[in-house]
Amino acid sequence: MLTVESLKKSYDDTSGRSAKRKSDQGTRVYAVGGVDFEVHEGELFTLLGPSGCGKTTTLRAVAGLERPTEGRVTLGGTVLFDSDHGVNVHANRRGLGMVFQSYAIWPHLSVFKNVSFPLEVMPRAKRPGRKEIEDRVGQALEVTELGAYSSRPATKLSGGQQQRLALARALVTRPDLMLLDEPLSNLDAKLRESMRFELKRLQRELNLTAIYVTHDQSEALVMSNRIAVMNKGRIEQIGKPREIYTKPATRFVAEFIGTSNFMEAKVVSVTGDEVAVDTAQGRLLARGVEAPPAAGDTVLISVRPECVDLSRERRGDVPNEWAGTVLTRAFMGDVVDHIVGVGDLEIRNRSNPNLSIAPGTEVYFSVPPDKVTLVPVD
């Protein structure tokens, strides 16, 4: 549905020293350094990454609010931007719906008028008749569960309701693609969590195609069909939430999404998709490795804390079983974390809160081989 190819956006570097060099060398900084992705119909596609990684710039380039330095953007077969051929369709003519962090409802208008406004300002030739405007606004308010507030001044809505109003206003034009830039970040934590599910339900029910921008990894995991993890203006990995979490392609992805135990290791042997590695603390077996490395390669091992099985007794019949000592334990209500020391290494385990082992206790822990992830060394 949407294709973004080799998208780049650079700015003049106005920071200190490099600004001086700019005059003779033309220094540019890349906010987006060449990204490629596709968004399929009916999909919620998330751009996820830390502050400053270029996600908003990418979204604004798709919206037509930012002119890319290079690249091509195509929506349903129509070229919206193409640097090689000088194509740049105006933002108003791209047929997109947008919801931003500051959802900017019009305070002097009623809920109904806020939603009808985008239809009323359409060029005369495209503008729907009065009856159709009423029907479409009614529908948009219905799906966002604001029907009962139609005549209320927009300022007399709660934060969550105002957020839904911003969504209704974007939906009413029936856009081919919705662009959502951190739309929940102004809400308090509890409301933000329930709105995740609301938004996801709406997107699914209306079969909306959407690009969602967030720096919040749990929001991305809950809501997305697919996620593109961005770092320093580039995409490090694109995949389904489960793939991104269980098979991080780079150290950055493994560190940014969730928590992980990392160990440097050397590959000892490779048999099909089974890889044995040596770490400073001992040998580990990894199974189900896609694109296995070669013997002798250096790799990074990543193991999620919930994949570390902790026990007071040695089991003996399981692979990857090591002995260690509990250093700390942290109870967090729904889970408990134990930090286990093995030589210089600290391994984090996450368990059901029924397990509680005092610091200083000798323990055994093991990792199922299919939970040992090999990450290429950067």
Ligand SMILES: Nc1ncnc2c1ncn2[C@@H]1O[C@H](COP(=O)(O)OP(=O)(O)OP(=O)(O)O)[C@@H](O)[C@H]1O
């Ligand atoms: N107009 C501009 N001039 C110069 N640099 C800019 C401009 N706009 C953005 N940048 C820089 O480009 C980089 C990417 O910015 P962008 O807003 O896309 O990041 P982001 O990932 O959306 O971050 P955040 O989550 O903080 O909004 C940043 O380093 C930013 O400082």
